[in-house]
Amino acid sequence: MKFASVVSVFLLTGLPTAHAYDQEISARFRPDSSTPHQNTFLNTTPVSGYCRVYPSECSNAGMFSIRVPVSFDSSSPISANHDDPRQGAMFNVPAGWRTAQVVHSTTGETEVVEVRFIGVGSTYRLHDSVFDLIGVGAGTGFINAHGTRWGTSWQQVPAPCQAFRSAQASAHTFQFFWKTPTPGVCAKRARYAIPRLTYDYLDFGYEMRTPNPMGMSSGRYTGRLVFLVGPGADIDMGDVMIPGDPVLAFNFILTVEHTxxxxxxxxxxxxxxxxxxxxxxxxxxxxxxxxxxxxxxxxxxxxxxxxxxxxxxxxxxxxxxxxxxxxxxxxxxxxxxxxxxxxxxxxxxxxxxxxxxxxxxxxxxxxxxxxxxxxxxxxxxxxxxxxxxxxxxxxxxxxxxxxxxxxxxxx
CATH class of the missing domain: 2.60.40 (Immunoglobulin-like)
Incomplete structure (x- = not known):
């Protein structure tokens, strides 16, 4: 007797958007006889940033992280005790679910992928030393010295954000990562004036919901989800912190390898x-x-x-x-x-x-x-x-x- 079984795999990459930083997000479904009831995609995107350092914490939180070279620089000094959160260090990321359509490269079948930011972080950089403040001596300790500049430590995370692990600091830098469990603005107010502030990169933690692969054809599904970056945009760091790239695009590649x-x-x-x-x-x-x-x-x-x-x-x-x-x-x-x-x-x-x-x-x-x-x-x-x-x-x-x-x- 003769048996016909055809499983095909194709690749179609997303077209780039001008002036955008493109980040590939990949996932694969390949059935595994050792776990036959686990009918879900495996996220195959290389991990970078926070989850590379703390993999167990991210695994427990169901989070993946990526570090992208999207930097931010202050367009003007940050005033001491500013009343408007948008005039200081502020974070508002897409913590609600966003959807993207993915399309099979051969059949044209469509499915939906959902993604949301559940964490944000970076290393901020002061262009003067925290020890330049009057009353802050070298024996204060880096983290406490930074806390003096802001009034409270960045380990004391403003709601609705939440803290992950302890931060790392030097005289000019402070590395942080915050959970973003719900949409909303998280802002820190400077206690003393900050002449210039830079975020060296963007770390983001994300959660992804993929379609049921059991109803999908073998092959590659691709799609694109674009986030605008800047004041009032999808990824909004306030009116002072201006991004080096105005667009962050996710290029999804879902590979289905049926048996x-x-x-x-x-x-x-x-x-x-x-x-x-x-x-x-x-x-x-x-x-x-x-x-x-x-x-x-x-x-x-x-x-x-x-x-x-x-x-x-x-x-x-x-x-x-x-x-x-x-x-x-x-x-x-x-x-x-x-x-x-x-x-x-x-x-x-x-x-x-x-x-x-x-x-x-x-x-x-x-x-x-x-x-x-x-x-x-x-x-x-x-x-x-x-x-x-x-x-x-x-x-x-x-x-x-x-x-x-x-x-x-x-x-």
Whole structure:
């Protein structure tokens, strides 16, 4: 018997936007027999920034982080005790879910990816030393000295932001990372004037929701989500801190690598039809069999939709036939299939002795609820009573024919 299983992978990259920093976000679904019920994408984006230093904290928070070379520089000095948060160190990032459409590079099928910022950080840089302040001596300690400049330490995170781990500091720099669990402005007010402030880079922590891969075709899905950066934009650091890049773009690449594999036991491609009790009743007593049949087991692994159909050496209507070579007399063979629990048709009905037909009707769409890993199924072959009578009346000689059962992932 012949089996068709086609799994294709294509690549299509997103087109760049002018004056934008492009960041690739990649994820892959490849079924794993050790975790067959884990039907989710694996984020394959290289980790940088905060989560590279503190991987366990990020894993517990379900967060990934990326460091991008998007810097910010103050366009004017930050005044001491400013009343307007927008005139100082302020952070407002897209902490709510944003959606992007991803498109299959060959079929044009579309799905939706969602992403949100759940953390933001950087290393801020003062262009004067924190020890230049009157009353701040070298023995104060870097973190406490920075806290004097701002009135409170950056480890005391303004709501709605929250702290992660302790920060690192020098006389001119302070490295920080804050959680952003909900949308809102997080701002620090300077206690003393700051002539110039720079953020060396942008660290962001993100959470991603991907579509259900079980209903997706194999291949690459790509899409693009653009965030504007600057005062009043999606990533807003206030009116004073001006970005070096006005756009941060996420280029999503989702790779789906489905499995469709059918294993027939040795010799299983040769099917001999026989009466239920064998041929002895006919040979010894002349008792005619009422039907000829054979059940052939197979093992199937599948992680996505597929279809089944027949191809025939000899056609009989919508099914196949077997033929007596000498006379050319032919009789139809009814072929049906039973698939493992968890596989259903387009209306969620189980596949139990479902007829396999040349036009594929009834088996044009089969879904696994989750990854099926080497579960048993059965092909049922049968010649009915009337056809058996016709075979015996024709002399009861040997009838043969090739029946090709097709499992096809190209749905």
């Amino acid at each position: 469709l594999k059918v294993e027939i036991p040795p010799g299983g491609n040769r099917v001999e039809l026989a009466p239920q009790e064998g041929w002895q009743a006919w040979v010894n007593n002349g008792q005619r069999p009422t039907r000829l049949f054979r059940d052939q087991r197979f093992d199937i692994s599948a992680s996505s939709r597929f279809k089944m159909a027949l191809e025939c050496q000899t056609i009989s209507g919508n099914t196949c036939a077997i033929t007596e070579v000498g006379t050319g007399h032919a009789v139809p063979v009814d072929v049906s299939v039973t698939l493992p629990n968890g596989m259903v048709d387009a209306i969620a009905q189980p596949i139990i002795r479902r007829p396999l037909l040349r036009d594929g009707s009834g088996t044009a769409l089969i879904w696994p609820f989750s990854y099926i890993d080497r579960k048993p199924g059965t092909l049922h072959f049968e010649v009915g009573r009337e056809s058996v009578e016709a075979m015996l009346d024709n002399g009861g000689n040997t009838y043969t024919g090739n029946v090709t059962v097709i499992w096809d992932s190209e749905v």
